Amino acid sequence: MSKEVLTISNLNYTIENRIILKNINLSLIEGEFISIMGPSGSGKTSLLRIISGLSKQTSGEIQIEGEVVASDRTFIETEHRNIGLVVQDKVLFPHLTVKDNIKFGISKRDASNNKAAAMMSKFKIEDLQDQYPHQLSGGEGQRVALARTLITNPKILLLDEPFNGLDDKLKNEIYPDIQAILTENKVTTIMVSHNDEEIQELSHRNFKLSNHKLEET
Amino acid sequence: MANNLKVNSLQIFAIAIAIIFVIPIFLIFSSLFSGFNDNFDHLYNFVLYEYSLNSLILVLGVSLIVVVLGVLSAWLVSNYNFWGKSIFTWALILPLAIPPYILAYVFTEIFDYSGTVNTTLRSLNLVPDDYAVPTIRSLSGAIIVFGFTLYPYVYLITRVALLNISKPMLDSARTLGLTKAQTFFKVTLPLIRPAIFAGLALVAMETLSDFGAVQHFAIPTFTTGIFRTWLGMYDLTTAMQLASMLLLVVFIILYIEKWQRGNQRYSLSSARSEPNKEVKLYGFQNFMATLFCLLPITIGFILPVQELLSWSLELENNVSTKFVSATFNTLSLATFAGVLTSLVALILNFNVRISKTNTSENINSTISLGYAVPGLILAIGITQLLTYLDYIFFNFGIIITGSLAGLIFAYVIKSYALSNNVIHSNYKQFSLNIDDAARTLGSNKYNLLSKIHIPLMKTALLTSFLLVVSEVVKELPATLILRPFNFDTLAVNVYLLASEERMYEAALPALLIIFIGLIPIYFLSKMIQASKNHE
Numbered sequence: 001m002s003k004e005v006l007t008i009s010n011l012n013y014t015i016e017n018r019i020i021l022k023n024i025n026l027s028l029i030e031g032e033f034i035s036i037m038g039p040s041g042s043g044k045t046s047l048l049r050i051i052s053g054l055s056k057q058t059s060g061e062i063q064i065e066g067e068v069v070a071s072d073r074t075f076i077e078t079e080h081r082n083i084g085l086v087v088q089d090k091v092l093f094p095h096l097t098v099k100d101n102i103k104f105g106i107s108k109r110d111a112s113n114n115k116a117a118a119m120m121s122k123f124k125i126e127d128l129q130d131q132y133p134h135q136l137s138g139g140e141g142q143r144v145a146l147a148r149t150l151i152t153n154p155k156i157l158l159l160d161e162p163f164n165g166l167d168d169k170l171k172n173e174i175y176p177d178i179q180a181i182l183t184e185n186k187v188t189t190i191m192v193s194h195n196d197e198e199i200q201e202l203s204h205r206n207f208k209l210s211n212h213k214l215e216e217t
Numbered sequence: 218m219a220n221n222l223k224v225n226s227l228q229i230f231a232i233a234i235a236i237i238f239v240i241p242i243f244l245i246f247s248s249l250f251s252g253f254n255d256n257f258d259h260l261y262n263f264v265l266y267e268y269s270l271n272s273l274i275l276v277l278g279v280s281l282i283v284v285v286l287g288v289l290s291a292w293l294v295s296n297y298n299f300w301g302k303s304i305f306t307w308a309l310i311l312p313l314a315i316p317p318y319i320l321a322y323v324f325t326e327i328f329d330y331s332g333t334v335n336t337t338l339r340s341l342n343l344v345p346d347d348y349a350v351p352t353i354r355s356l357s358g359a360i361i362v363f364g365f366t367l368y369p370y371v372y373l374i375t376r377v378a379l380l381n382i383s384k385p386m387l388d389s390a391r392t393l394g395l396t397k398a399q400t401f402f403k404v405t406l407p408l409i410r411p412a413i414f415a416g417l418a419l420v421a422m423e424t425l426s427d428f429g430a431v432q433h434f435a436i437p438t439f440t441t442g443i444f445r446t447w448l449g450m451y452d453l454t455t456a457m458q459l460a461s462m463l464l465l466v467v468f469i470i471l472y473i474e475k476w477q478r479g480n481q482r483y484s485l486s487s488a489r490s491e492p493n494k495e496v497k498l499y500g501f502q503n504f505m506a507t508l509f510c511l512l513p514i515t516i517g518f519i520l521p522v523q524e525l526l527s528w529s530l531e532l533e534n535n536v537s538t539k540f541v542s543a544t545f546n547t548l549s550l551a552t553f554a555g556v557l558t559s560l561v562a563l564i565l566n567f568n569v570r571i572s573k574t575n576t577s578e579n580i581n582s583t584i585s586l587g588y589a590v591p592g593l594i595l596a597i598g599i600t601q602l603l604t605y606l607d608y609i610f611f612n613f614g615i616i617i618t619g620s621l622a623g624l625i626f627a628y629v630i631k632s633y634a635l636s637n638n639v640i641h642s643n644y645k646q647f648s649l650n651i652d653d654a655a656r657t658l659g660s661n662k663y664n665l666l667s668k669i670h671i672p673l674m675k676t677a678l679l680t681s682f683l684l685v686v687s688e689v690v691k692e693l694p695a696t697l698i699l700r701p702f703n704f705d706t707l708a709v710n711v712y713l714l715a716s717e718e719r720m721y722e723a724a725l726p727a728l729l730i731i732f733i734g735l736i737p738i739y740f741l742s743k744m745i746q747a748s749k750n751h752e
Contacts (some may be wrong), residue, residue: 054653078656091654094647095672104668106659145654152658 001031001210003065005188006051006156011044011060020046023148024060031186035199037217038209044192047145047209048158049169051190052085053078065154084154085189086145088164092133098144100127105152122181123147146174150181157182161193163198175201227568228577234561236582238587238630241598245464248457254453256446262293268442268459272466274356275363275431275438276421280396283365287371287511288413295379298495298663299506307742309510312517313369314734316691316708318429321362322715323521325433328353354434363424363432365517370423371416372740378412379405397484401721411477418474422467425667426591428694429712438464440694447597457601462595467589484517522731528724535725539710543726547706550621551689551733554628555682561629562636562681563674565642567666570652581637588634592695595630599623599699619701625697632688636681643677644670683737690733 002141006028020043028034038044049055053061053069053076062070069076092101102116120126123143133141142162149157163171179202182189193199197212199206206217253261295297327333330349338344352358353620366628391402402704428440447456478671496505528639529535565584587595611617655665671678693708700709707726714723 016701044708049653052657054656077661079661080651081658083657083660085657087650089648089650091648091650093651093655093669093673104655104660115592148658154657162615 001032001077004028005032005065007031007061007063008051008060009063011050011062012058013043013055013136021050021057021172021213021214024214026207026214027189028188030188031183032205033182033189033191034205034207035191035193035196036207036209037192037199037201042209043212044209045160047214048085048160048190048192051156052083052158053081054085082150082152082155083161084149084152084157086142086149086158086162087160088142088162090133090141092136092141092144092148094133097130097132098125098136101133102148102151105148119147119151123177124177133172138172139166139174142166143174146178150187152183154187157187157189159189160195161192161194163193163195171198178202227564227574228572231547231565231568231577231580234565236585237634238584241406241595241602241630242464244601245460245594245598246286247459248454250514251454251715253458254452254493256450256459260442260446260455260459262462264437264442267437268439269314271356272425272438272570275359275436276424278357279363279424280417281368282360282622283368283371284413284417286290286364286368287416288409289374290368290510290513291372291375291379293506293510295376296495297498299498299503301507301510305507305510305514305630308514308518309372309748310369310738310742311735312739314687314731314732315518315521316346316471316693316734317363317366317367317423317427318693318708318715319730320366320517320521320709321359321430322711322720322723322727323357323524324353324362326720327520328358328526335444356434356436359434359436361429362430363420363427363517365513366570367423368419368513368517370419371413374416374419375409378409380410394503398403398612402549414477418470418522422451422589423466423468425463425470426593426694428591428697429708430592432713440591441594444598453601455617457597460591460597463591464594467591471586471589481528493629494546495703522728525724525728525731528721529728532721532724535722539705540726543705543707544702544729546579547690547708548627550624550706551686554625554632554689557625557686558629558632558685559640559678559681560635562633563639563666563671563678566637566640567662567670568627569641570644570649571665581641585634585637586629588632590630591697592627592692595627596623596695596698599627601647624699627699628685628689631692631695632685635684635688639677639681639684640674643674647673680737680740683740687737 002109004027006026008024008026011021011024012019012074024047036044036047046055050057050070056075057070060070061068061072068074069081088174092098093104096104099116099120102119103113106115116129117126122127123146125140128136128140128144130176133144136144154186163174166174175198181187189202191199191202208215208217237666264434290305290309294302294309328350335344335349337643339346339348339351344350345544353361364712387400387404390404391397395403426438428444429745430442431438439462442461443456443459446452446459456555565577565581569581582657600623603623606617607614651669652665657670691708692707693712696706696709700706707730710726711723711730712718714726
């Protein structure tokens with residue numbers, strides 16, 4: 001039986017008396033890839049932020065590998081949850097080179113140079129290692145962001161429209177690489193997306209978030 | 218594991234800083250509840266009206282000059298191309314480096330019977346030998362001094378507002394049938410009005426806060442009155458009561474400015490989508506525009522600097538031990554205050570960024586109000602606070618009162634807003650997603666600050682440091698009161714020498730103050746240029 005990695009129970013989220021998420025329940029097993037669709041402002045990004053610990057739910061509980069990370073009484077900070085987050089905006093640290101960006105999340109004890117080299121090789125970005133973020137194209141930047149997140153071996157990967165702005169050719173190049181890496185590392189992934197093709201290509205199960213509720217489609 | 222009830226140490230630090238900053242102001246206002254004595258009655262019956270009237274005339278006169286100089290020069294360099302325009306764009310800020318008290322000392326000397334103006338007029342046979350131009354040591358002289366040193370506040374803010382006005386919006390006004398003049402009065406002027414008010418509020422507060430210039434010109438105002446009541450009549454309570462009144466006026470100005478700024482959101486929301494086409498001026502118009510921009514720079518900067526340079530060169534051995542020690546004291550204090558203020562501003566803005574609460578924002582805004590409190594009033598409040606602390610901890614000793622602690626405290630309060638503005642606006646330039654990325658990659662708050670924010674804000678931190686340094690170097694009234702015995706700074710040195718009419722000896726320290734004040738101005742003009750190029 002596969003290990004349950006993420007369990008969300010009766011999760012509610014309101015901002016200034018405005019309901020954003022209502023009674024969300026979700027359970028994901030190791031290595032599973034799910035997609036969440038929904039109209040703008042439906043709370044998709046809020047859900048990812050709550051899972052990562054960047055925002056706090058109003059009520060409900062989140063467990064990661066059986067450990068409660070967020071409830072009425074408990075709140076584990078983001079940096080201790082071992083969750084990766086990749087968003088569509090530019091989030092590379094502008095003052096660090098590609099290599100230093102990728103090494104940012106791992107400690108020196110992890111033989112970071114070898115690990116970074118291996119990850120750059122997987123994402124085919126070895127030639128960019130000494131460049132700074134402003135010198136990269138959109139696609140290159142997004143690969144670096146993914147490599148930087150995956151090198152930390154996250155238990156859960158959250159992708160918030162990570163391929164927006166990339167052309168189809170590039171996406172078709174990236175999808176197999178990502179799939180291979182996620183499968184190899186058994187990473188449980190939640191992707192927010194509007195793109196049907198992307199969802200068909202990568203996702204095992206699909207969900208829709210509307211009227212504050214999450215439903216499997 | 219962190220519990221949600223865990224105490225946020227940054228938030229506690231922010232609240233503690235806010236309380237410490239507010240105590241001196243609270244102590245000043247508390248004097249209003251300790252009863253009014255005979256000295257207050259005397260002041261109320263005989264001089265309070267004069268203080269109020271002089272202060273009012275001063276503020277109104279200075280406001281008129283700074284609006285004319287600041288708004289028109291900003292309008293000219295933003296919309297027209299004329300001879301020297303590229304130089305005027307940054308040179309119009311130069312008088313900011315000259316504190317009003319230094320211009321007052323220089324003007325007194327220049328317009329003296331044997332000063333440059335009178336000797337030149339006589340040598341050119343333009344006036345009789347026994348003639349002298351009317352003395353500058355008057356209310357109108359003070360208005361000129363403040364006007365020509367403070368107009369850059371209005372110039373700077375108005376120029377930024379003009380740069381932000383949407384060009385298509387002005388074009389729409391023209392296509393809807395408005396003439397150029399109508400477009401200016403019906404569209405441009407209402408849009409830049411909040412900026413003009415913001416500049417005027419700063420000028421009014423600076424004018425009301427000044428002590429050095431009005432003292433030198435012997436004009437009875439609130440600040441000279443407070444100083445005389447405290448150190449002449451030795452009546453601290455009455456001095457604090459006078460200070461409360463002045464502080465109330467300052468807060469009213471702040472309120473009006475804030476109310477005006479409320480409208481600024483609509484005026485600055487639309488970024489200019491294309492660069493404004495500058496109109497080339499020819500002939501007489503070109504000459505007049507050049508002359509208009511040259512006038513404030515000449516009076517407010519070139520003339521005083523040239524006079525100070527010639528005086529300092531005329532004097533032999535003007536590098537005295539006193540000058541060296543005053544320079545060392547000033548630079549040490551300014552460096553310490555610069556580092557401390559920038560550090561506090563960084564930590565409090567970091568707290569605002571990561572806590573994302575209105576409370577943190579409000580704490581930061583409250584602390585920033587310190588810039589509006591006149592140095593003299595701040596000095597009184599801090600002295601009172603330090604006296605209490607000495608009483609509590611050292612049984613009436615003068616251990617804390619006699620140290621540099623009060624002085625540094627005053628500098629940090631006075632210049633916090635400068636640091637805060639620079640760091641706050643820099644923080645807005647990089648996305649919150651960067652913070653989220655660092656947190657999900659395992660960074661705790663302190664790693665986020667040290668590994669991401671500080672490296673990204675190196676320039677902002679340097680600018681903040683330099684702005685505080687220049688503010689501290691120029692500061693006079695608080696320094697005069699809070700400095701330990703036999704501890705002189707450059708500003709105090711200039712003040713003491715000028716009050717003994719030894720202006721030639723005061724020239725070198727005055728020049729050094731101006732030189733240090735020019736450094737942040739250089740950065741400021743670069744930043745404005747960069748924002749213009751960015752557009």
